[in-house]
Amino acid sequence: MRLKDKVAIITGGAKGIGKETALLFAREGAKVVICDFDEEAGHNTLEELKAIGAAALFFKVDVTDRASVQAMVEATKKEFGRIDILINNAGITSDALLTKMTEEQWDKVIAVNLKGVFNCTQAVAPIMLEQGSGVILNASSVVGVYGNIGQTNYAATKAGVIGMTKSWAKELGRKGIRVNAVAPGFILTDMTAKVPQKILDMMKEKTPLGRLGLPQDVAAAYLFLASDEASYINGQVLGVDGGLMI
Numbered sequence: 001m002r003l004k005d006k007v008a009i010i011t012g013g014a015k016g017i018g019k020e021t022a023l024l025f026a027r028e029g030a031k032v033v034i035c036d037f038d039e040e041a042g043h044n045t046l047e048e049l050k051a052i053g054a055a056a057l058f059f060k061v062d063v064t065d066r067a068s069v070q071a072m073v074e075a076t077k078k079e080f081g082r083i084d085i086l087i088n089n090a091g092i093t094s095d096a097l098l099t100k101m102t103e104e105q106w107d108k109v110i111a112v113n114l115k116g117v118f119n120c121t122q123a124v125a126p127i128m129l130e131q132g133s134g135v136i137l138n139a140s141s142v143v144g145v146y147g148n149i150g151q152t153n154y155a156a157t158k159a160g161v162i163g164m165t166k167s168w169a170k171e172l173g174r175k176g177i178r179v180n181a182v183a184p185g186f187i188l189t190d191m192t193a194k195v196p197q198k199i200l201d202m203m204k205e206k207t208p209l210g211r212l213g214l215p216q217d218v219a220a221a222y223l224f225l226a227s228d229e230a231s232y233i234n235g236q237v238l239g240v241d242g243g244l245m246i
């Protein structure tokens, strides 16, 4: 029970990496709040959390909507009394080559992956500051460090997340709040289901461990970073990519 009685909010927790993290955290004793704009998937994940005996809540929230983020954070505090962990996991892609990318594609990816992270952290930080403790974990990507063809918007957000992570690690560290990011490689979820098989095969070939990642691989990294075992780790970006980028 590495997270016994900790209260964790996981954005985009209905599916993929977020869902796997919610289930793992629940098995480790956490009270889990999932926020996601996919209502049906959110309710299904909530049922799975309850089936393993977890105290859990689901809020239908779009992380780009500051008012509903604030309401979700207040409801969590009211129900569980505190917030120990925030995982800014919600994210989207909308790929196109630079010369073909529309302003709408740019704006929507920035809104979710960058401003959404800012919105959620700004809503949770005052509660963590009052407690004098907390952990904030952000979803970056190998693409935020190394770039990728067709992902101008996505790469900008994931590099931006690293900038926010390091800024908050400095700003909040003295107040007992640790902030870190993970940078996953290619993880098998709905998001990568859109990537052509040819590219996935190429990535697998390039990965020293010889396989693509699973949501569980990233969930395990979040668990470590959220736990007290990582109590002196702050402002870091942990690659979870099978060695793809070495």
Ligand code: NAI
Binding pocket: 011, 012, 013, 014, 015, 016, 017, 018, 035, 036, 037, 038, 041, 061, 062, 063, 064, 088, 089, 090, 091, 092, 112, 116, 139, 140, 141, 142, 183, 184, 185, 186, 187, 188, 189, 190, 191, 192
């Ligand atoms: P996914 O598409 O399987 O799940 C994302 C979840 O976020 C979904 O449940 C979706 O409904 C939710 N979501 C999307 N926009 C939202 C919004 N505006 N408000 C609330 N919820 C929203 O994606 P996956 O693969 O699990 O990715 C999770 C995070 O990890 C993302 O930030 C992604 O960029 C990042 N990541 C994923 C990689 C991969 O290969 N799958 C690699 C590197 C990073």
